[in-house]
Amino acid sequence: MIQTVAVNLKRFRAEQGLTQPELAKKSGVSISSVKTLETCKATNPSAKTLGALARALNRTIGDLLTEPLRLERIRFRAKASFAQYRRINVVNLCARWLDDYCYLEDVLGVASFFKPLPPFNVANDDLGEYANEVRKALEIQPDAPIYDVADVLRKRSVKLWYCPQRPADAVYGLAIQESPQATGVVVFNDGKISTERVIFTTVHEFAHLLLHEDSFKSEITQESKTEERQADAFASYFLMPKKLFLQQWEASVGGRFVERVLRVKRFFRVSYLTVLHRLVEEKLVDPNVYVKFPIAYRETTGESLRNHREPNALSPFDVPTDRFQRLACEAALAGKITVDRAAEMLSVPTLQAYELINQAGGIV
Amino acid sequence: MKRYSPALLLDACVVSDILNVDVEIISLITQVLGAVYVPSVIVDELRRKFELDEIIKLGFEILEVSDEAQYAATVVKNQKKYRALTQNDCACLIMASQTNCSCVTNDFALQKACKDFNVAVLWELEVVLMLYERDGISYERAERYLDKLKRISFYITPQVSERFTTELNQIKKKKET
Numbered sequence: 001m002i003q004t005v006a007v008n009l010k011r012f013r014a015e016q017g018l019t020q021p022e023l024a025k026k027s028g029v030s031i032s033s034v035k036t037l038e039t040c041k042a043t044n045p046s047a048k049t050l051g052a053l054a055r056a057l058n059r060t061i062g063d064l065l066t067e068p069l070r071l072e073r074i075r076f077r078a079k080a081s082f083a084q085y086r087r088i089n090v091v092n093l094c095a096r097w098l099d100d101y102c103y104l105e106d107v108l109g110v111a112s113f114f115k116p117l118p119p120f121n122v123a124n125d126d127l128g129e130y131a132n133e134v135r136k137a138l139e140i141q142p143d144a145p146i147y148d149v150a151d152v153l154r155k156r157s158v159k160l161w162y163c164p165q166r167p168a169d170a171v172y173g174l175a176i177q178e179s180p181q182a183t184g185v186v187v188f189n190d191g192k193i194s195t196e197r198v199i200f201t202t203v204h205e206f207a208h209l210l211l212h213e214d215s216f217k218s219e220i221t222q223e224s225k226t227e228e229r230q231a232d233a234f235a236s237y238f239l240m241p242k243k244l245f246l247q248q249w250e251a252s253v254g255g256r257f258v259e260r261v262l263r264v265k266r267f268f269r270v271s272y273l274t275v276l277h278r279l280v281e282e283k284l285v286d287p288n289v290y291v292k293f294p295i296a297y298r299e300t301t302g303e304s305l306r307n308h309r310e311p312n313a314l315s316p317f318d319v320p321t322d323r324f325q326r327l328a329c330e331a332a333l334a335g336k337i338t339v340d341r342a343a344e345m346l347s348v349p350t351l352q353a354y355e356l357i358n359q360a361g362g363i364v
Numbered sequence: 365m366k367r368y369s370p371a372l373l374l375d376a377c378v379v380s381d382i383l384n385v386d387v388e389i390i391s392l393i394t395q396v397l398g399a400v401y402v403p404s405v406i407v408d409e410l411r412r413k414f415e416l417d418e419i420i421k422l423g424f425e426i427l428e429v430s431d432e433a434q435y436a437a438t439v440v441k442n443q444k445k446y447r448a449l450t451q452n453d454c455a456c457l458i459m460a461s462q463t464n465c466s467c468v469t470n471d472f473a474l475q476k477a478c479k480d481f482n483v484a485v486l487w488e489l490e491v492v493l494m495l496y497e498r499d500g501i502s503y504e505r506a507e508r509y510l511d512k513l514k515r516i517s518f519y520i521t522p523q524v525s526e527r528f529t530t531e532l533n534q535i536k537k538k539k540e541t
Contacts, residue, residue, distance in 0.1 A: 066442060
């Protein structure tokens with residue numbers, strides 16, 4: 001227990017940007033107590049001491065006494081370096097979600113296990129072809145866009161969470177392959193990123209599960225450019241198969257360039273940049289299209305594409321629903337968990353969860 | 365009638381139900397059955413939806429959850445057996461145990477845990493039945509409570525409704541004889 005308190009105290013203090021003397025002052029606990037607690041030299045602290053420290057850190061006694069969960073086979077990389085405590089927080093958050101997800105499946109008797117797909121032939125290195133193979137294995141029509149990526153993941157029992165918080169600006173998602181049941185994708189969707197990005201990131205992380213099984217190691221924190229490029233390429237071909245893309249592009253002939261891009265991007269539910277990348281890749285346009293398109297867009301619509309604005313964007317309601325919320329509601333309806341526990345799992349206030357569960361139970 | 369302690373500790377959903385269905389019933393509960401407590405840990409939650417002053421005026425008393433109780437709640441919550449509960453659920457359980465209150469909840473998982481700790485538990489509708497039995501409310505008011513509650517709470521399944529009506533009628537019959 002004392003080790004748990006020590007780990008948590010250090011990370012919550014770092015999170016709040018407090019020094020040991022500052023925490024001591026804010027909590028009214030002596031500085032020597034703070035030090036001995038953080039170095040595991042203290043005997044079991046009293047509830048009063050823990051309460052004072054928890055309040056000073058905007059946490060609860062429960063937070064201080066609960067060990068952060070770890071994951072061994074997580075693929076959580078970022079361009080920017082992360083403070084250790086922030087990494088622990090993100091891993092803990094995702095591990096709790098996955099643990100809760102598996103628990104819900106177990107209590108409802110619907111446990112699901114990752115169903116692997118045909119392996120990627122590295123020698124061949126044709127991700128377009130591999131994406132088509134995967135689409136085929138998932139029984140997706142070759143001439144159809146993907147309307148529900150959550151459903152695609154569900155078919156292979158990959159758990160999906162659209163986490164309502166984002167740990168840092170440059171972090172969009174991660175993937176976990178802890179065990180066949182605990183295999184999942186987390187996309188950080190705080191509502192500030194476009195739905196197109198949410199969809200693309202979902203497939204990008206799914207791609208890591210298929211392509212980079214050996215790189216699921218918690219100790220690796222730096223991004224691998226090659227792996228990122230491969231995951232991006234897979235996501236692009238998976239959402240926008242080559243043949244279908246060319247058909248759609250051809251079908252849009254007659255419209256202005258801007259209109260054609262917007263029409264095609266909307267058809268495939270991808271960003272306009274994904275379409276531009278493909279056009280460049282297929283040598284259908286010059287690489288300076290990245291500069292020209294925003295100007296042409298402004299001339300056509302009078303609007304700017306600054307600040308990562310997505311033109312002709314999907315609505316936030318187009319984000320697919322993950323199965324987690326449904327399971328939490330079902331478990332509460334079946335009396336397997338309390339309403340408050342469902343609220344905790346769904347990161348919503350209790351009475352909001354009560355409403356959600358009521359609606360899931362047919363009370364509108 | 366079930367074992368109950370003459371002080372009631374309500375969970376957030378039950379408080380919300382009462383405030384939505386029949387607010388005046390609170391003063392009747394306090395007069396007929398005993399004090400009605402709300403643990404401090406759910407007060408912030410209730411504040412999001414209701415005026416706290418109003419809640420207190422109606423007769424709810426806030427029961428402060430001490431650091432010791434929070435500590436004990438964490439110990440319970442961190443046991444695998446109680447994964448269905450949250451820290452706040454466990455705090456309710458500990459407070460009910462320490463203050464000898466009956467825990468009023470419709471959450472089956474919390475009820476089960478209460479039984480493990482020998483805490484008396486009541487369903488929300490049992491409180492309504494007890495009120496009617498002790499002449500705190502009329503038969504019609506009890507019926508109206510059920511009618512409104514089943515429109516806003518998933519806990520009130522047709523089976524629960526039917527059982528309530530049967531028990532209500534049994535009490536009525538008993539009263540008449």
